[in-house]
Amino acid sequence: MARGYDDDRVVVIERDESSNGIGMLLLGLAVGAGAALLFAPASGQETRERISREARRAGRRVRDLTDEFGEKVADSVERARSSVDDRVTRARSAVQTRVDAVNEAVDAGREAAAQARVDLEQAVADTKRAYTDGRRAYNDRVRRHADDLTPNADQRADENPTEG
Template identity: 70%
Template sequence: MARDSYDDDRVVVIERDGGGNGVGMLLLGLAIGAGAALLFAPASGAETRARISREARRAGRRVKDMTEELSEQLADQAERARSAVDERVGRARGAVHSRVDAVNEAVHAGRDAARQARADIESAVENSKRVYADSRRAYSAHSRRGRSDEPGPVTDDLPPRAGAEGAADGRTGEG
């Protein structure tokens, strides 16, 4: 199998950690630097100890400043996140309240419509009962009088009475 020229190239991949532990690396660098300073120091032991002490205090101040700055940044980010969450919760509550209000309005409107429909139906039923009773009274009055010259219900509209006409002319209701 033939190899292409690009197969011989070596590839090195370097990964960078953008959110790494910068404070830890700083402290490691300080420790390595202090050790190197001790090894290559041309000064006496007392001078070297004094210099290490000064550098340690400076490093301590730097670390303190960095931690204060980091804590301020974290507090700012936490405050921004809290305010964003509060804003979203407020909007969600407003949306829920408006939907609850809309549902309540719809329920009230439905109840009002049902009451009105019931009143209309009850009125129509009462009216039908009154008309039916009036027509029954008129029919009864007409039947009692037995007069055919007065206006009354048309015989086609009335239910057949068993034996009423048949008894008059000798016929029975049987066929």
């Protein structure tokens, strides 16, 4: 039996981080198995055993790569979920901050409007009071002046009986 070179064979698989890694591995295995069958200087039994051994190795490697790929996908999904959750939390916080600011502005506007109304009502009341006081003062002054003029008119009529 010729045992020598196939037991010490080293298979180098180049890792490609893209999604074609598993497909390329399977293609490489198929090409390698075909080439081994064509160029094998071994008997049929040895060739079947070698193919069986290589198939088991390839199966383990495919399982390992599948597990690794699954872990990477799970990690990527978890990172994406965490990132989305973080962004949603930040967006909600920013929206809430703006809502609070708008509510504060609305409240301040209402308070300012209420104070302006109170100030306006006070100004109207003060103006009415000033108008009423001014009108009374004017009327009092007119009456006093009229009273001052009336005795003089009576006195003049008494002094000049022909005038009047």
